[in-house]
Amino acid sequence: MSARPNQRNIKWVEGLRGITSVLVITTHVSRAFDFALFWPADSKDGTPRLLQLPYLRIPWQGRIGVPIFAFLTGFVCAYKPLKLAYQQGNQAASLKSIARSAFRRPPRLILPALIATLISFVLSSLGGYKAANHCDSFWVRFDAPDLVPFKEGVRRLFRTSLTTWTNTENVYDRHQWAMRPLLIGAFQVYIVLAATIGMRFKYRVLVHVLLILYWLMNVNALTETFGAMLALGTLLAELSQHRPTQNFISTHQRLLTYVVAPLILLVGGFIGSYPQEHEDWSSWSRFLHSHLVKGGSIVVPEGSNVNRRTSGFFIMCAAVSLFLSPLFQKLLSHRLLIWLGHHSFAVYLVHGTILRTVGIWIVYGISGEPWEPAGKNEDGTDRPQEWIPPRGRSYKMVAVVVFTALTYAAAWAWMKWVDTACARTTQWLENKVFDDDEGEGNGGLAEKGFAHGNGNGNVSAGVPRPQNHQDGERKLPPP
Template identity: 25%
Template structure:
């Protein structure tokens, strides 16, 4: 039935006018190894939509019909469009760092799950066996350690920062190791120039839309009198968000969208990273590694957890390049050995025994190292389930809380958690980097689609939920007796169906925002850079 429906829709699409279709999306490409033009799904050599083979329609009526059909096609999420017109989409190009994109996408999804759960089911954010004051419902299996990671949104933000450190440093470090210092200067200059556009233009658009949603009452927040007064408040809020850059990693919550508190931190520590990479670009590898590790540890010790996470990303990127170079040398050495064995059989048996012994030792060492990484991963995933309240009643978490160092311990709020999230985020990314089977999950098609929409999903899920949450959830709570009257099973059903229903508009809006706003902001940043830079 599904295949028949798709064939019918494809047949209808084949009658769409050439001019009525707009280009499809270009995936969000934060990785320096990726160019968004190469991963665009439209199958044409220059990255533009290629519909010239479609027949033109002569009448005004057919033209209007085609434009309407094209508009409806445009409204479909890109993954559905690719099913309807698979020939118009380029196959995805995978890169050595594609798994990081997938990890970022999955982390964005978990952030969405967290904010939905925090708005509707705060009891699920407690540890298993621990109830909120006045709540008599039994704990859900979702609250068990490790399972609760599916809505552990706060540690995902720290994973974002480690990933950013990795992908922002990867290309510059590769050029440093290749002694391509002229190219390095251009790369860093371009990154510094475009970073602000990349981070703030999409948020500028999203908060501008939120301004209208507030004014017209779609978001239940008291509007500021006239539309002009609402606009004046919005522009002051934009200036305040930009000013948060100078606060480094203090958690300042923007009024128009509280989830955007991470964006100024991304900006400030991106600049910090570019300065560090520039300053260490001409030193030896071991000196650079030691300096970056030292800087990261210094940041962590003095309360700048994001500095630690960005610097850890730089170290992991350098380690990746070192391992890649080692693999290349090893492959070349194996080829030379094979040629030598063919030329002479003298001493071959002894050499084979020696090689086998060395291989066994390396295998044992690798297994021990991977076991160590898995233990670290288990610790990090347990810490990721840090409860929302009553930390002291959670096994092991109470121990970490007692041993939280200053200045995190005395700052209150969520600060005691940040140092453990920061350590755990590095442990998670390191384990995934070094254990290949774990990376495969993040190279799958669903994970890579999440990678495409990750930034849009992060920006859009909050406003969409604010518009729909108070309209949807009362209808779901009513059959199970309301929030207070529902038992554990009823609450789980409301959580599951509410999240499933909410995901539809969230992903729909995020997909459109990706194509209409996010990708256009990337293109605008490149265009304005091209216009501003000096011709050589």
């Protein structure tokens, strides 16, 4: 049975986004309360825990949430313009869609991020991060802003609201480091689309493939996390519109779903399990190190970030497997995953603040006391810094449950009120800036000196308009 691209199911995109938001939560919980999950075992040649084994460790060790968001950015930003140009043959509408999407992208990212930063600033000013500043988790202490005088805090708020979009530094919410590269990445996609929208299919695909190879050969920071994933998303969006490709997938559905896609996913998952630290503590991680990292390889070129390269390879394998398997897409189209995906951006913005406050309060106490900064003892010897220890394992389990429930409750409220307000503001700006879809409005013509309002919003009758004539003839002006 032939596949029809215009009937293709892309609900899986929202489902994948939902899974990604859950992965972001799980990795940050493990960073805060059980950092050893990032290792292949608790000690050298020790027996690994279940969640430290290959494949099972992937959700906890992190490094995959942001690359998936980058892949989805490439796919979503490209899908509609390509559909307009590719299926409907309307390149003009495609370019207009690109222009409007490019206009909407900055306020739809910046406005919610600013509000989340402001909330974190208020909590910091009230001393909400004091327990996080004094706990024994280094990662939590690094993420939590120090308490400073209010005046200095206001200056820091304005400074960090700018640096989030200049150098990715946000003292009040460090999880926003990915916002700037994701914004820039979206515009990279728009530029590629605008530059290639008139090309024939095979040459557009060639451009996307060359871009993927370029970013993978580039060993600069985060090229595998953003550049390669964005280009892969654009490539798969392109192939999603290609009828012969979809017919091939439909014809060989069983083989691709039950053999090819799982094999690709298994290979990618094993490589993506490469540990954050102490790769010499287990035989399987030593195997990966000797064959992929030592001396460099295609997957991990010399000079590149080993952890991000292995995770990036896994994400690429997972994306290709998902693209090849209609069954995987159907599973990701479950309404629960779609609901999670709808709230994923809100989860990304609120979860860090809730974790550093309520989550840490449950495990370490609200007061952050007793605590004494490092200094000198009475006899003149150095007094090392002692951090507040956790209350116990049961408190951590309660914290995880409460934190998760509060995060999704807050995300629901965020989408209902905050995100809706930001969307309305963006839509108002778009309507104000752009002409109507029927063509250039009177306001645009007036700006160029071709029309003048008569007070009723109509073009004055005295202004000459261009006339359409048949057969290339032009009437003579009246005598």
